[in-house]
Amino acid sequence: MVCGGFTCSKNALCSLNVVYMLVGLLLIGVAAWGKGFGLVSSIHIIGGVIAVGVFLLLIAIVGLVGAIHHHQVMLFFYMVILFIVFLFQFGVSCSCLAMNGGQQEALLNSAWGMLNNKTKMDLESQLNCCGLLNTPESRAQFEQDVAHCTALCKSESCHTCGDLMLTHATVALKILGGVGLxxxxTEILGVWLAVRYRNQKDPRANPSAFL
Known part of the structure; x- marks a missing residue:
């Protein structure tokens, strides 16, 4: 059967969802590995990564089961949810690629403010730095972070973590935006395959069966 037929669409959709399942399992495994080896101690970060992995895994399972059984309802919900994820991810990826230095600094300040002291101390120890940015607007927070800093460089002269992060932020955001894009x-490809597959008739089914 030529590619584009029922069997080809089914196999392509199944293969795509198997890839999504592997990515979801990889995210869960990496989060568990990072927690187990003490690389990240924040339960919020670990929980967030695991939640993304579980969500992707569940969506992939719905798509895989729907593709195997040619289940119209499951395929419909699969393509709707995947399209919403595509819109969100596409917007975030474009924002990462278009972000300038001032926006990167504002994003760092916002993210740093949401971290608890334990996570901040872990980051400072791993990056060997103290505080985020020593600016007039954040001087009080900076002094508080430095007072609790446990990095090895504290006995000498520490760089601020914000300066270290901003040095590599542009490259990191481009990589993140490119991978997300x-x-x-692939998600819009999955939506297209699901729409195409739903509208195709199984050649082995009863000719009078409802499509």
């Missing part, structure tokens, strides 16, 4: 197009 690539996966967003």
């Amino acid at each position: 690539f996966f967003s197009f």
